[in-house]
Amino acid sequence: MAAAATDNTTMFFVVDPDREVAPQQSAFIWQYLWELRDLTPIGALLPAVVTSACPLLPDETADATLVASLTQVPGGTAWASLEIDLVRYARCDGELRQDLLEAALRACVEEGERRHDETRWADPGQIADSNNNRRLSVFVRGWGDIVAMRSGDPGRLETLEAIESLCDSILDVLTDASRSLAKGIGYCPALDLAGARVVHHGHEMNARWRRAVLDNGLRHRNLLTLSPWDMFPRGRPADFNYMNLLPVVRKAHSISMRRDVDISCWDARDFRAFHQRVSAILRGMSETPLVARQV
Numbered sequence: 001m002a003a004a005a006t007d008n009t010t011m012f013f014v015v016d017p018d019r020e021v022a023p024q025q026s027a028f029i030w031q032y033l034w035e036l037r038d039l040t041p042i043g044a045l046l047p048a049v050v051t052s053a054c055p056l057l058p059d060e061t062a063d064a065t066l067v068a069s070l071t072q073v074p075g076g077t078a079w080a081s082l083e084i085d086l087v088r089y090a091r092c093d094g095e096l097r098q099d100l101l102e103a104a105l106r107a108c109v110e111e112g113e114r115r116h117d118e119t120r121w122a123d124p125g126q127i128a129d130s131n132n133n134r135r136l137s138v139f140v141r142g143w144g145d146i147v148a149m150r151s152g153d154p155g156r157l158e159t160l161e162a163i164e165s166l167c168d169s170i171l172d173v174l175t176d177a178s179r180s181l182a183k184g185i186g187y188c189p190a191l192d193l194a195g196a197r198v199v200h201h202g203h204e205m206n207a208r209w210r211r212a213v214l215d216n217g218l219r220h221r222n223l224l225t226l227s228p229w230d231m232f233p234r235g236r237p238a239d240f241n242y243m244n245l246l247p248v249v250r251k252a253h254s255i256s257m258r259r260d261v262d263i264s265c266w267d268a269r270d271f272r273a274f275h276q277r278v279s280a281i282l283r284g285m286s287e288t289p290l291v292a293r294q295v
Contacts (some may be wrong), residue, residue, distance in 0.1 A: 012065060014045045017276040027268075034268035044257065046279050048072045051253050053175060053223040055216055057190055059285075062254070070258040071137050071225050078121050078130035079137050079222075080112035086142035087149075094149030096166070102173050105138070109177035112136040113219065132189045133221040136178075137254055140170060141230045144242050144261075148233040154242045167251045171224055178218040187217040226252035228278045229259040237265040246277055250285055 013033060033044050048062040050073060062072035069081055089101040116134055121127045129135070143163055144154075152159040182188070191213055231245040232238045238261045249255060263271070 012045050014047065015275060016047050017272065017279045030272040031268045034266075034271045037263070037271065044275065045070075045072060046255075046257070046275060046282055048255050048282050049285055050074060050222060051285055052221050053171075053178065053253055054188060054191070054218045054221060056212055057188075057194060057221055066137065069137065069139055069225070069256050070227075071139070071254050071256040073135075073137075073254060076123065076125040076129065077133070077135060078116070078119075078126040079135045080115040080119070081137045081139065081225075082108040082112055083139045083141065084108060086140065087145050088142075090142075090146060090149060092149070094146050094151075096146070098169075101170075105170060105173045106177045108138045109136065109174060109181065109220070109223070112138070113181060132193065134188055134219055135222045136174075136220045137225040138174060138223055139225040139227070139256060140167075141227070142234075143167075143226075143245060143248060144231045144233040147242070147245065148236075154239070154244050160245055160247060163245055163248055164251070167226075167248050171251060174223040175218065178220045178223060182217055182219040185219070187213060188219055188221050190221055191217055222253040224252050225254045225256050227256040227258050228274075228281075229257070229261050232261040234260055236262065238263045240270070243274065243277055246281055249278070250281055252285075255282065 015029075015033065037044070045065065049059045050062050051059050060074045062074060064073050064075035064077070065071065066073055066079060066081060069083075071079075071081070073079060084101075084104055086096065086101070089097050089104065091097065113134065116130050119130070121130055146166075147154055147159060147163065152162070154160075226249045228246050228249050231248065232242045266274075
């Protein structure tokens with residue numbers, strides 16, 4: 001149910017709420033994790049995958065962590081991490097200044113590309129990964145804050161639909177910015193590596209692949225990072241009703257477990273229920289992209 005992993009000075013417990021263990025042992029583990037929740041060198045993670053912004057590239061197992069943001073990533077990969085807080089672009093009523101937000105999102109993509117060019121990666125594997133995948137972690141935060149500022153009811157389907165629509169629009173901007181860079185300086189080189197395997201399947205398949213790259217190719221393999229904890233408003237005790245917003249995290253390419261919300265009003269059972277809900281959502285993120293199946 002739980003396995004310990006270390007990353008320099010940080011210890012993470014990878015918890016699988018769906019793994020069957022004896023009830024008494026399960027209760028002990030969750031009580032233990034609950035008591036350790038605010039010890040900063042320790043974090044609780046869930047089994048996760050990293051999906052691709054480009055539907056031609058496969059999912060990857062997230063078996064490592066970017067410590068600063070607690071973003072779960074494949075081991076040995078190279079990421080340019082950036083952060084957008086929606087509250088900075090919101091009016092008092094929670095309505096967003098769309099022009100400013102879009103400009104900030106596009107600037108993140110351009111800045112992430114620059115960081116890949118300028119960062120001196122220490123590990124040869126990271127150098128290769130940076131060159132091939134151009135991974136971005138644009139960590140968009142403040143979802144629960146926006147709902148609270150709008151006086152929205154997190155228990156209503158309309159509220160979830162509005163937040164999902166906002167996330168879709170953010171994804172559209174990030175994707176368009178990456179596609180624009182791809183047309184100017186080249187697609188994600190990982191697409192060439194994947195295409196090399198298609199060549200051996202004949203002329204027709206090769207032609208299909210080229211058309212798919214033209215229609216779906218991006219500069220960056222990954223773009224959007226979300227944290228399930230950000231579905232709760234900050235600066236107040238975590239209200240369980242905001243768990244109804246958790247399905248939004250399905251739209252992320254990578255998941256962070258960074259928490260800036262007060263859960264002192266919870267107990268170990270609430271803590272477990274949250275992780276079980278998130279785990280169920282993450283399991284649904286690993287479906288093969290439609291475009292890849294069609295190719």
